[in-house]
Amino acid sequence: MAISTEPYKGTRDFYPKDMQLRNWMFGKLSSAARSFGYLEYGGPMIESFELYAAKSGEELVNQQLYHFVDRGDRKVAVRPEMTPTMARLVAARIHELPRPIRLFSIPNLWRYERPQKGRLREHWQLNVDVLGGDALLAETELLTLAVELMRSFGGGERIQVRVNHRKLMDSFFKDTLGLTAEQALKVVKAIDAKDKVDEAKFVGWLSEAGVREDQVATLKRFFGSSLDSIAKEMPCEGANHLLELFKGLSESGVADQVAFDPTIMRGLDYYTGTVFEIYDTSPENRRAMFGGGRYDNLVGMFGGKESLSGVGFGMGDVSLQNFLETHNLVPKFEGEIDVFVSLPKAELRGLSEKVARDLRAGGLNVMTPLQVSGFGAQLKIANKHEAKVAVLFGDSELEKGELILKVLTTGEQLQVKTADTVKTVMGILGSKNS
């Protein structure tokens, strides 16, 4: 029976055109991270199961993790997120890595999900983390990077970073609302999921959690308040931290793209302080595109004595690509073949190869047809491959030590001395690219 040509459910194949887009996206993500001094790291695709069991949250481990037992009876997992790997690397060299530790990676990650828009089983994710340094300065930098990254794609004006602080919410739930820890947990879950349901359902969740009507009213008032008025009415560590954060963001030139939003929760994972999510401002796309926050001492699970906190975010390639396509921010890519060097006769192969070799030495991408054929057939191949310039050999030109260059995008044709080929082609491509 024939084998299917479809990729495994929830995954993608990348043909050259898809790869060109992916390389462009990843190149810009890397450049943005590097421009802030972040260094790239990598880790294995398979890790021990226990690395995720410890901190990754029940839903992920019980329902979404790809795990199995290897031939040596080790329980292993295909990585569903990169943060545990990053924490492991940092913990292993905690005394050697210069602080602050700035790291980025663009790994592929696996989750067993029902494939739907924006969610696939295999996706790539930019992970950016900074460990050590002053918490406020580190968070300011990371949010600045998030905004600058979207600006580098031309999408800076079309996103908004929404920020909150876990400790502000703790104060509010406990001191202002008087909720029990258990109630607060339920309210957090309800708020976290509220974008996916309507108002009635949300209020229903609150009353199930035993939140009284007067408390719901206070909660709604709180959600409608500015950070300034909250800081005045209920001064606390979280509110003060956010005020300082906004001052820093203003110095960094990104304050216009960042807003306080007390509904931002980021699940219940390992976040302990500032949390944030990046939203598309267009109304069709109501879900957070990506997010992150501060985590305390993730390296602790490796048993070292030293505590080290960090802040990070993860941005998936699927939601980024959706955003870029929605806003027409993906450029039209040129063909990747610079020059096609023809082969009209077998006897000319030595010359043809010499020309191709010289062009390659000049840094150009050069293809040959891998078959002997006439002008017309050769040009057809060159055009199918979207080559930009074709090198053609004609008998009368060869007698004069010349060859023909045809600019395939314009149809323009010129004769050059064979020795001048590289220089002339570089000139043509240079003026095309400028």
Added chain:
Amino acid sequence: MAISTEPYKGTRDFYPKDMQLRNWMFGKLSSAARSFGYLEYGGPMIESFELYAAKSGEELVNQQLYHFVDRGDRKVAVRPEMTPTMARLVAARIHELPRPIRLFSIPNLWRYERPQKGRLREHWQLNVDVLGGDALLAETELLTLAVELMRSFGGGERIQVRVNHRKLMDSFFKDTLGLTAEQALKVVKAIDAKDKVDEAKFVGWLSEAGVREDQVATLKRFFGSSLDSIAKEMPCEGANHLLELFKGLSESGVADQVAFDPTIMRGLDYYTGTVFEIYDTSPENRRAMFGGGRYDNLVGMFGGKESLSGVGFGMGDVSLQNFLETHNLVPKFEGEIDVFVSLPKAELRGLSEKVARDLRAGGLNVMTPLQVSGFGAQLKIANKHEAKVAVLFGDSELEKGELILKVLTTGEQLQVKTADTVKTVMGILGSKNS
């Protein structure tokens, strides 16, 4: 209990310095492939089990494949090689992809192996394939690319490509030696493994296969013969093909790095014609570094009507890195941080950020310390991160609208107008890099 900081057995972590080396290697591999008109593709890390069961060989599937059943009861495998994925992609668009189809990829691959020098459970592998086109021209191109690729690392003189042809060996075993198909199979296996054992063991294998002494003598004489004399004494398709191949390699300027070697077999997988292996010429490294060959109609297993043959090779990152390190071909990499912008006082953060922003806009990698401290402490941070230039702010300079640039590699220090910072730093870095 504390979780181990070790990576999973047979895998590697890539700290920034390791990643810098990997990015350099992969960058050069990609450039070489692109310079011959090969386009990058990618596929999922997990594929259906049946994709490998069909063609990948018993040892791989039964002993080395990572496979498991997913939550939806599908039998899946973590890819152990890239060729089946490439064949699947090609089969799915066989009428759309322009011919010849030139493809490359640098995937990570998984095999359950006992970790040893040159073999790990997770490794990366450059895969290069060309499908369609004249067989001889395609093979000539691929071998030329293999040589040029090693030349681009400065190792062109230190490798030798050894070439053989399956059909030449078939003629020899059947017509000249008079072996049965079963005997020939055993002899092929013995020859394939002969680099790993001594002469006595090899001859032992032959006699176990029922090869008579006079046949062993013929076999040894054959192995000592030149291609020219073989082609004269036993003219056949395989020998003629190789003679033509060498003519093409000479036109392509790589014949000096290629030799005929009748002991090259490339296992028993899917190769049907020309096969080759690339060897390090230094005597300490006797194993093949990488290899490949011609395969017939790999797309056939997907049930399409059209047949399409190809030729390809795979080169692992572990053996490449071993080779480069053995021959001192890995350069000393510079630090990745161009500029360190200091923060001596909290009030100066707005200016410090402005300077950092301008430098980033100029394409530079810029780090800030994430803590306020004096000159000495700041320079210590800058040096630990191997920054090349530090921007320092002194009170008397600030009054004049100036700042201090310190070239960290030389200790040289200069004062510049704040507005001239980017230009001056670019000048310093430019002259450093040239």
